[in-house]
Amino acid sequence: MDWLIGPFEVSFVRHALWATILVSLICALAGTWVVLRGLAFLGDAMSHGMLPGVALASLLGGSLVLGALVAAVAMAAGVTALGRSPRLSQDTGIGLLFAGMLSLGVIIVSHSQSFAVDLTGFLFGDVLAVRGRELGYLVAALLVAGLVSVVGHRMFVALAFDPRKARTLGLRPRLAHALMLGLVTLAIVASFHVVGTLLVFGLLVAPPAAIALWATRIPVIMLGAALLGIGAAVTGLLVSWHLGTAAGATITAVAVSMFFVSASASRLRGHR
Structure with missing residues (x-):
């Protein structure tokens, strides 16, 4: 019991857990639609596309979250605009913006000699350094x-399974797509x-994908993805504490491992 409870008696570990x-x-709310609509590449691209905003905010002494939000909104707007072109597939537009935003971020970073630590935090996060104010931001984001999930649920369902039917029913698939992008942007x-951006992708995709099987x-x-994510958080923090590994990476590794266990079990069930 001490092995299980002891780490969570430390205040910064409790903050990390919450x-x-x-x-x-x-991520369960947003990731469900990412999995159902096959938007995993979009989630990965948007998580990396925030780098220019974060880099500029760091160099100018501003809020990293605000810089990330501005860059992510610009990325989402660009994906929406390019997605309307009949000559370009959505993956093409996402790939172009992904490469462009990431390149711009690296260029900005290259002008700073002291951004290496901040860049590491951007990529891998620092879950053990979370403070009470940041918990408040996460509660507001949740x-x-x-609210977006409840209001847009009917539109999201129609869009996920048949955009043409959604248009016929008057459910405005373009608005639904924009709201869905906004939901993914908020989660990231x-x-x-x-x-961190390299690891949030795992929590966004792995738990919903494991349950979708x-x-x-x-x-x-959504409910199953939330429970798996919480289980990965508790397990990852315990493993990280006792083995001395990076907390954020350990949590994500546990979540991805859960998916492979679920996929293996699903395949065995299919054979039986």
Whole structure:
């Protein structure tokens, strides 16, 4: 019991636990639609596309979260605009913006001699350094994500399964797509300073993908993804504490491992 409870008696580990629980809930809401619509590449591109905004904010002494938000919104707007071109596939537009934004971020970083530590935090996060104020931001982000998920649920379902049918029903698929991008953007921006941009992608995709192999209803996928994310947070923090590994990376590794266990079990069930 001391092995299980002891680490969470330390204040910064408790803050890290609450932060990762909140991130797991936010990523469950957004990640379900990422998995169902096959937007994993978009999530990866948007998480890396925030680098120019974060780099500029760091160099100018501004808020990293605000810089990330501005860059992510610009990325989402660019994806939406390029996606309307009949001559370009959505993946092409995402790839172009991904390469362009990442290149711009590296150029900005190259002008600073003291940005290496900040860049490491941007990529890998620092979940053990979360403070009470940041927990408040995550709670606010969760409330907004929940509101968008409830209000846009019917539009998101129609868009995920048949955009033409959504248009016929008057559910405005373009607006639904923009809201969905906004939801993904919110999840990434709210989570990057906790687990980092390279690792938030794992929490955004792995838990919903693991549950989608078993569940047949969208609310069940969301609930299951949230529970798996919380389980990964608790397990990852315990492993990180006792083995001395990076907390954010360990949490994400546990989440991805859960997916492979789920996929293996699903395949065995199919054979039987």
